[in-house]
Structure formats: structure tokens, C-alpha cells
Amino acid sequence: MLSVQARLARHFLDLKFKKSKTRDHHPLTSRKSLAQGMKHMPVPKGIKVIQTHIGQVPVEIIRDWSTTKSSRAMMYIHGGGYLSGSPETHRAFTARLAIELQCEVWVPDYRLAPEHPFPAGLHDVAEVWEAFIKKQNDKTIILGGESAGGGLSLALCYLARERGLRLPDQLYLLSPWLDIRMAGESYKRNDGRDILVSSYYAEHGFARHYAGTHARTDPLMSPLLGDPTDLPPTYVQVSDTEIFEDDSRSFVETARKAGVNVTFEVGRGLWHAWPLFAPFIPESNQAIKRFGKWVKHF
Template identity: 40%
Template sequence: MSLQLLLINPMMRFQVKRRFKKNPDVMTLRPVMQAMEPQNAKLPADVTAQQITLGGVPVEKLTATAAESSGAFFYIHGGGWVAGSPRTHRPLTHRLATQTGMAVYAVDYRLAPEHVFPAGLDDCVAAYRALLEEVPAHEIVVGGDSAGGNLALALALRLKAEGIPLPAALVCLSPATDLAATGGSRISNAKRDALFVEEMMETVEGRYCPGADPLNPYISPLHGDVANLPPTLFHVGDTEMLLDDSTRMADKMRAAAVSVTIKVWPKVPHVWHLMADLLPEARQAIDEIVVFVQIHRRAASGLEKAS
């Protein structure tokens, strides 16, 4: 464990978890993430941001100076479905653009509670379908963190159900896959988690999908038909309340013969990748994402040529 990680965990407990103990509502994330945005939105000189639309949905396109001419990383930010933006996630997305050589398309989907399920998922489907008009599916990787990891998996399930070409691979960082909360880590890791409290998790359903069945696979991908989904990478921390959301989803996908890579990281906070400016473990995790993406883009391109 790096010295930086040793310091960040207690800092997160003081700055974020303490707020959730006082007000255990997922909406508490909104001011927390708004406060992150000014610092996180800074970009290096070799990355350009364009504000575009895909399928009528606002999208931030990040392109590195030395980017390849083909390929797209379709990224869906987290924030409990109620917070966050492409700008809060630039410490991760600008590195993906630089290190993969792909343009990153970060979707600015509609947030709850103003726009409840399935609004955000519908935006992701619309933007992905429009991206297919510019980039072939075998050159696209879809990724997301936390709620965005949920939307990445739900998007793949929707694409499969609607007969739309699936991407080459999925990248899911600490995804929330089970709003029905049938796993045990939300309780067993409640004290160890550096950010969240159990009571906050209980408010998500009412904000994101009020009145809906939490077993709906587009709400809880863990309960969907995962056969024939693309190769998928999971990253999650061993102290996270959402640990089981990754491990159980990975197990289910493996049982359905999906190619799965999962790494459980010790002692890291939820979506530590966003702390890449400070945290060596975050930069190492991003390096591993890049390797995974490169391997599966090459494999998908080879299969496309062979067919």
C-alpha cells in the first residue's frame, strides 16, 4: 500500500463518509461531486475536449494529440445516478484517451431524481447507436464506474435484446449490479468502506427507480441473461460495500461462458481510479485497463476480418 493510499482513506472518511452519517441520502453525492469538478476538470495540454451530441444526447469527446484515427471508448460516469458529469471524471478519461490512443466519448446522461429510470439508460442507448454510425462495434469499448458501471452492463443487455451490435469489450469499475441488495458485502463491509454507509444505499432505489422492480435486469444487471456479453474487466476494492456486486456478477458471467477478468484491490476506496493525480494504485489500475482494452480490441478486429 502506498503512503498516499494510507493517507487518502482516513481523509475520505472525514470528508465524505462523515457527511453520509449525518445525512444518509444518495443526493448528498451531488454537492460532493460538484465540489470536485473545478479541480478534476483540468486537462493536460495534449488532450482536447469537444462538446458534441450523439443521438440527441450531450457527450464530451476527449482526443489526445497522438490519438489513432479509429476506435472509441464510450464512457459512462458514476455518481449514484444523481450526480457527476464527464468533467468530474476527466482524471480517468483523459488518461484513457492518451494511453489507449482512442477518442473517449463520455456520456452526459440525464440524472435522477429529475429524470428517473430508464431516462439515463435510454440516453446511453441513443448515444451508442449514434456512435455506431461513425465507429464500428468491434472498435468500441464501453466502460463505466459505480452507477456508470451499472449502466454499461445494462446497456449491453439492452443492445443484445434489441439486436444492436455489441462492443468489443466492457470495463466495469466498482459497478453497482444489484439494487435488490441480495449480496452480503453491503453489511459486512459497511464499517470498512471509506465512503458509504448502509443507510445511503437504501435511498438509491427511491431516487433512481421509484416504484420499479429492483430485479429488473436493466436496473440490476446481476439478474439478467448475461450469455454472449463481450469480454469484461471488473475492478473493485476489497473493503467496498459493493464488493459482491462485482464478484457475483463476474461469477455469473463466467458461468455463462463470458470471458471475464476481475481484480479485487486491497484497501482502495470506491472508484479510486479518479484519484490518479495523487494515487499510484489508481495509475496502476488505469494501466491495467489499457492493456485489457488493447488485447480485446485486437481480438475483436481479428474476428471481424476473419468473418
Template identity: 35%
Template sequence: MEKLQLGRKRKTDAEKPRMDPLMRALKALHSAGSPEAMTPEELEHQRRNQEILGRLTAPMAGMEYEELSIGTMPAAWTRLKAPHGDRRVILYCHGGGYTSGNLGYSRVLSSKLAHVTGYDVLSFEYRLAPEHPYPAAVEDAMRAWDYLMYRGYGAENVTVTGDSAGGNLALVLCRRLKAAGRWMPRALLLMSPWTDMTMSGASYRERVESDPMLTPEYIEAVRRAYAGDRDLHDPDLSPLLGDLGSFPPTLIQVGDHEILYSDSASLAAALRAAHVPCRLEVSEGMWHVFQMFPIKKAAAAMESAARFLLEL
């Protein structure tokens, strides 16, 4: 498998006039946006809007959506209506800085993933900070993993996917599985993953002006809500800083306008150093989790993800 691939494409003239209204809508969908929005009232408002906007914007044509409970945790299957008979599945960990995100939010990427891969996608509503700080989300991710194992899929049938904080969660889930001596997923698919809570990467300083989605102040606020006073060098918070040996083949997608760009680039380098097959795709002019947008570069990124899984 190719160790490192940089994919750069220019924004087309047809896409440029659509960016501003789309950016406002998806920025509202993706994160609380500022430390001032971390009050209980604002968080509840943000989470409620995510549920509504996610359900409205998710491309659900040709899809089936089945909600369920894993114990007390809400979860949902997103499937193609046409039967496909493939036993491979995607376990999707949503983003939102560990402080927001829900099943409605998850529908946008879960439906896109199901469409391009043909796989059934299981999303789950893990407990959120600050009400439920670390390790609540990790425990819930393990609960979702165990549910798939109980259903008889087997680790070799499961791709774990995550965007932003969900990418962090996907990596920490693999750490937990490895530490327990359990089988790892077939692959990891990470979109703009948050891998380093110490914020040591150069992009946190160098790309502040170019990032239309996130700010360092927001990252500081959500990490404080999730990690509290814990050592941010702990690999369960900053998986970039842990042992990545024996991790599954990984595709990382990131936009070059992100303050989290370094998190992706450094993760790719660390995985290669640990002899893990890894592909890094960088999209020029793109922002945090641009795959959620109804634009050509998002569609191309999703198609590339499907090809990556077919190549394994």
C-alpha cells in the same frame, strides 16, 4: 483469455499519509453521501460541486476536450493532442448513483482512460433521478451508442466503460443491444460496478465498517430515487440477475473495502458461468472507484485496463 484474476497489492507507506485529505475530496466528488442529502437543494449543490471539482482535478495535460450535443444531451470528447489514427473509442458511463454526475465529473476518468489507451473517449450527461428515474438514463446511453454508430465506428471499435452506477448502465446498455439483436461492444471495462439493486451480497453487511465511501443507507436512497416502486429483481435494474450470455469480454476492477464488493465478485462468477471471458482484479485496501485518485494503485489499475484492451 484468462477467466479470473485476483490482483492484490498492499498500500505503500508513501501513500498512507495522503489518504485522508484525498478521501474527503474524492468522496465529495463521487456521491451525495447520505439519504439526507437527497433534497433538491442538496442534489443541486452536489452536482455543481462535482462539475467544479471534476474540472479542477482531472489530469488534462496533453489532452483535448471538445463539448458537443447529441440531440439535447450534453456530451464531450476527450482526446490526446498528439494524433494517433486509431478508430477505436471508449464510451464512458459515469457513476453517481444515477442521481448525480455530469461532464465535469466525467473528466477525471475520461482523461485517464484516454491517456493510458490512446483511444478517444466519449462521455455523456444522461438525465438524472429523481427528476428523471429509470429508464431515462438507459435511453440516453442508447442515444450515445447510436451516435457512435452514426459516426461510423462500428460496435467492434467501441469499449463501453462505467464506474459504479455507470457500470450498471453499461451492463444494461448491453442487455438492450442484445435484446434488439444488435452487435455488442468490443469489451466492457467496469470499475466498482453496481450490479445488484436487491443488495443481496454479503459485503453490504460485512464491509460496512471498512468502506470509507458508501453506506447501505445511501444505496437504498439512490435506488429508491432511480427505481421507485419497480421490482428490484428486474435485470434492467439488477443486471447481475439477468442472462449474461454473449456479453463481450469484461474486465472488472474493485477494492476489497467496498460494500459493493459482492456486486463485482458475483458478476465475475455469473459471467464465467455464461462462458463470457472475464477478469476480476481486486485491489487490497482500496475503496469505491479508487481509480479516480492520484495514487499509485489507481495508475496501476488504469495501466492494467489498457493491457486488457490490447490483449483482445
């Protein structure tokens, strides 16, 4: 059974987003909406935020003051439908990851559609990844992201493999959007159950802007179609009410058949990317703790 806090949050979010899920929005409206919503998420105390650049890509580095030396480091790619979000909108969450994992977290501020459709954002995170892996030396490196950021994380693994670059030692996919074709059955089954995103809005508000004229069957755009062979141990979290559910289920099945060590967690009755709602929702806090325990286990 969901906590009282989760039930109240579901009700509030359902009321807030019910009408917007059936409308076409200008990308700037989506960006503003996400920024306004995420500003209410408190950033934990004891966090140092460093602003830097890798080439032309702005990067935010989050450090926990209590962590003086760490054997690991993480690069986190924020979500937002490929056309919204930033390191600032996700700072409360990346700060919690830095504290839980006891390591610094790099967050690229990659270019967004529609001004910069595929593959601009992927190229940006790849540029940051090259600098990131050079910096970490013998550390355990973690790559992760939620929603569109999860899709970019998996696509980045495939691109890094093509380029002969080091892959992450651990991969974290939170409610990942892995198929821009939107071919999974959950795009129909959970349409109307997903309190944050409808299939209509995913297509008209996000996918068409990101894809542009590029073929959506490209595994670097729809990484569900890629070859997961040799991927690192992977932790996948998804809700059973979100339209992207089958992206995760299909990936987990394919990856396990390819020999990938996958830990798969389904948030029953929760919603898209629910861990981002920490510290207000007990289930969000617990999900972060479970991911942290998994990271430290390896």
C-alpha cells in the same frame, strides 16, 4: 501494502465522508459535493474536448492530440449514484483513458434521478450508443463505466442485445453497482469499511430516487439479474472494502459460468472506484495501466 499516498488518501476521505454517510441528503447536495471533489483532479495536457449532442443528449468527446489515428474507440458512462456526476466531473479520468488507450472517448451527459428516474438515463445512453456504433465502423469498440455507470454499462449491453444492436468488443466495469436491491452480503460486511459510501446512503441517498416505483428486480435496473451469455471480454475492478464488492464477485462468477472471458482485479485495502484518483495515487495509475494493457492485448 498500500502506498503512503493511498494511506493518506484513505485517512482524508474517511474523515471527509464519515458523517455524510449516515445522513439523508438532497440530490442537489450530492451533485454539488461530487462536483467540488472532482474539480481538484487535474486534466492531463494535450487533450481536446468536443461538445456535441446526439438527439437531445449532450455528449462530450475526449481526444488525445498525440493520437492521429486509432483502431479503437470507447464510450464511458460516468458514475454518481444515478443522480450526480457529469462528463465534466469525470473529465480528468476520461482524458487519462483517452491517453492510455490512444483513442477518443465519448461521455454521455445522461438524465439523472430524481427528476428523471429509471429508465430515463438508460434510454439516453442507449441513444448515444446507437450513434456511437454507427460512427466507428470497423473499429474495436469499448464500453465502460464506474459505479452507477458500470451498472448502466452492463444494462446497456442487455438492452442493445434486445434491440439487435452491436455489442461492445470489450467491456470495462469499475466498482460497478449492479444490484439496486442491495442483496449482496458485502452491503453488510463492508458497511462501515467503505470510506465513501454506506449502505444507508446508497439506499436513501441514491437507490430509492433512481428506482422510483419500478421493480428493482428488472435486469435493466439491476443488471446482476440479467443473462451474461454472449457478453464480450470483460475487465472488472473492485475494492475489497466497498459495499458493492459482492455485486462484482457474483457477476464474475455468473459470467464465467456462461462462458464469458472475465479478467477480475481486486484492489486490496483500496476504496470504491480508486482509479479515478489518478495521478495522485500510485495504485490508481497502476490500475489504469493494467486496464490499458488488457485492452491492447485483445
